[in-house]
Amino acid sequence: MSKTIAIIGGGNLGLSIAEGLTAGGFLSPGQITITRRNTTLLQPYQQQGMTITSDNAAAAAAADVILLAVKPFQIREVIREIAPSLMADKLLISVVTGVSTQEMRSELLEDKIPAIFRAMPNTAVAIRESMTCLSHSKAKEDQVNWVLELFSQVGRVVIIDEKLMDAATVLGACGTAYAMRYIRANIQGGIEIGFDAKTASLIAAQTVKGAAELLLQKGTHPEYEIDKVTTPKGCTIAGLNEMEHQGFSSSLIKGISASYVKIQADK
Ligand SMILES: NC(=O)C1=CN([C@@H]2O[C@H](COP(=O)(O)OP(=O)(O)OC[C@H]3O[C@@H](n4cnc5c(N)ncnc54)[C@H](O)[C@@H]3O)[C@@H](O)[C@H]2O)C=CC1
Numbered sequence: 001m002s003k004t005i006a007i008i009g010g011g012n013l014g015l016s017i018a019e020g021l022t023a024g025g026f027l028s029p030g031q032i033t034i035t036r037r038n039t040t041l042l043q044p045y046q047q048q049g050m051t052i053t054s055d056n057a058a059a060a061a062a063a064d065v066i067l068l069a070v071k072p073f074q075i076r077e078v079i080r081e082i083a084p085s086l087m088a089d090k091l092l093i094s095v096v097t098g099v100s101t102q103e104m105r106s107e108l109l110e111d112k113i114p115a116i117f118r119a120m121p122n123t124a125v126a127i128r129e130s131m132t133c134l135s136h137s138k139a140k141e142d143q144v145n146w147v148l149e150l151f152s153q154v155g156r157v158v159i160i161d162e163k164l165m166d167a168a169t170v171l172g173a174c175g176t177a178y179a180m181r182y183i184r185a186n187i188q189g190g191i192e193i194g195f196d197a198k199t200a201s202l203i204a205a206q207t208v209k210g211a212a213e214l215l216l217q218k219g220t221h222p223e224y225e226i227d228k229v230t231t232p233k234g235c236t237i238a239g240l241n242e243m244e245h246q247g248f249s250s251s252l253i254k255g256i257s258a259s260y261v262k263i264q265a266d267k
């Protein structure tokens with residue numbers, strides 16, 4: 001069934017999702033409304049046929065699906081603004097970090113509570129290669145299927161329990177930044193052993209992409225793939241062991257835990 005969607009908060013993530021949905025043909029530009037307080041920056045999207053407005057309540061009233069993509073400190077004000085426009089048969093999807101379904105529900109009017117989804121994509125949504133973790137509350141099967149279909153337009157999707165949503169934020173969304181640091185360190189090392197920056201960047205990024213694809217396409221365990229690279233007494237195991245002596249895996253695990261603790265502390 002074809003639905004209209006209002007993206008409340010046309011920033012990095014909101015605009016990337018709008019682009020991904022139209023690029024894949026899942027929605028036509030005419031089915032999408034994007035809001036932002038200053039709509040000047042949304043002009044290119046209007047030229048593509050999307051509706052742009054600063055009126056959140058009107059956008060929410062006119063749409064079947066409302067996707068909240070504002071910063072965490074802005075969500076309560078926005079929910080209060082759109083609450084009268086919601087209906088029980090609409091879908092509310094939030095990509096906002098750290099704000100629970102329960103908190104959203106408490107801002108809504110008792111007789112107008114829609115099915116609520118939380119989604120945690122990452123910035124690779126811009127090239128339709130996101131990993132999106134999804135949870136839902138009181139949604140019907142056809143609504144779940146529609147939202148699954150929506151996020152599969154911009155990458156891979158997995159349904160998780162809402163209590164894992166903070167963990168999903170760390171592993172799936174912050175994870176993009178961790179991966180970038182890993183690649184950057186490879187580039188720095190690559191330059192030290194002789195490559196120019198451009199060549200080192202290409203080699204580092206494509207090597208990481210290939211390694212990830214091996215796991216995704218073959219479903220193997222990383223250590224199984226590592227065994228294939230490590231010749232006894234060879235250079236790979238020498239490098240890997242030195243990395244571990246320096247705390248490589250431990251530093252990543254501690255970093256992931258620190259991000260998680262920070263989300264909990266900010267609540
Ligand atoms: N950047 C990331 O990797 C990820 C971010 N998130 C979450 O997604 C949300 C959005 O993140 P970004 O797109 O990076 O932020 P952003 O700051 O780029 O976008 C937020 C947009 O909302 C607009 N806005 C603010 N108040 C508004 C209002 N009252 N009405 C309409 N629009 C309003 C802002 O002008 C801005 O364009 C955040 O809650 C973030 O935690 C989730 C997953 C990944």
Ligand SMILES: O=C(O)[C@@H]1CCC=N1
Nearest residue numbers: 097169170173174175
């Ligand atoms: O660091 C942050 O606040 C957000 C959460 C997910 C990605 N970035």
